[in-house]
Amino acid sequence: MLIFRYRDGTNLNLAVRVEDGSAYRLEASDLMALVRQARAAGQTTEEYVRSRLRESRRIEAPAHSLDLATPLDAPEVWAAGVTYQRSREARNFEAAEGRTDAETFYDKVYDAERPELFMKSTAARTVGPGERVCLRSDSSWQVPEAELGLVLDRTGAVVGYTVGNDMSCRDIEGQNPLYLPQAKIWRRSCAIGPFVRLAETVEDPYSLGIACRIYRDGAKVVEETANTSQLKRRLDELVRFLKRDNELFDGTVLLTGTCLVPPNQFTLRSGDRIEIEIEGIGTLANTAVYANEIEPELVSE
Template sequence: MFIFRYREGTNLNLAALADDGRAYRLEAPDLMTLVRQAREAGDTTADFVRSRLREDLRIDVPAQSLDLATPLDAPEVWAAGVTYQRSREARNFEATEGREDKETFYDKVYDAERPELFLKSTAARTVGPGELVCLRRDSSWQVPEAELGLVLDRTGAIVGYTVGNDMSCRDIEGQNPLYLPQAKIWRRSCSIGPYVRLAETVADPYALGIACRIYRGGEKVVDETANTNQLKRRLDELVRFLIRDNEVFDGTVLLTGTCLVPPNQFTLQSGDRIEIEIEGIGTLANTAVYADEWEAKLA
């Protein structure tokens, strides 16, 4: 069972994609309201939604053909770093100018009890499927990071899974770890969607194939695959540290780190199309442009 949102004129509608592939409009304002209503009824969210799928609410076109938006307005998006061996290797390469044999603080955090967690985005900086993500003008080494996203309630319970793109500036982070906020946070530097798959319908979140494909001028220039079974830390471990002495809001998204990093010589260019696919959850596609180019489109 998948939850998504789509635009219809000036309206933003909540909908469900059922197990049979049919889409239905939902009579609720947002995902977290559905979660609360299901709990009050003593149901799982998936069963609660199934009981409310009516033929008169059926959407007569495929969900993929709709004008999809972010599946929820995540008040905050957090992210975990160095949770995969591939990420550890990439961070070390950035920090040591290619001297991968030199131990760094990334090795220490990979093996430490405490994971790396950082604030990645807010609702205003986060975009959905088909929208433009932005590049920084002061970076010459930028990449998408394909990540499994956890949708949380205020207690830290995982209510669903989504696809996330944690846009990153490898050169800025490599210059100095204190530059991490600038390497990670700027306008439209995060995307999520297109769906939230409800947690109770995912048999094993540690067995999901992940792919990242990048197209330039219609030609595929990056095609990487991995699996969440390579994740070093448990999902509940990451959540436990996130909520420790911290206020977490309903609908918070936690990105769980990347195991897909494009080759070291690769950097995104304006016009590149990014596709991130997670098995059983969906494919998130965005096009990258420089932030000032995006501003010019608005003028």
């Protein structure tokens, strides 16, 4: 069961796509309001939505053909780093200036009890499916990072799963670990969507296939695949550390790290199309552009 939002003129509507592919408009204002309504009724969100389907208006157009938006306005997006061996290797390559045999602080955090967690984005900096993500003007080595995203409530309970793109500047991060915020956070440096799959409908979040494809001038130039079974950290472990002496907000998204890193010689260019697919959740597609290529009226978003 997939929750999504779509634009209908000036309206932003919440909807659900069920197993047979049909979609229905929901009356709740947003995903977290839907979750609260379900809890008030003493039901899981899935049970509540199913109980309301007969009263919901069916959407005749296929969900993928709609003007999709972010599935929720995440007040904060956090991210975890070095949670996969492939990420560890890539971070070491950046920090050790191309050497593969040098031990770095990334090795230490990979094996440490405390995971790496950092603020990634806010609602104003996060875009949805079909929208443009931005490239930094002061970086010459930029990549997308395909990640499973956890949608959390204020207690840290996992409400659902989504697809995330953690845009990253490998050269800036590799120069100095203190540059991490600049390597990770800028306008339109994060994308999520197109759907949130309700947590109670996911039998095993540690067995989801992930793929990242990048197209340039219509030709596929990168294709990488992985599986969440390769995740070293447990999801509840990441949430537990994020909650520690911290305040969470309903709809917070936690990106759980990447196992898909394009080849070291690759960097994104303006016009590249990025597709990130997670099994059972959907495909998030965005086009990368430099900030100064976006029309002036969109710069102030």
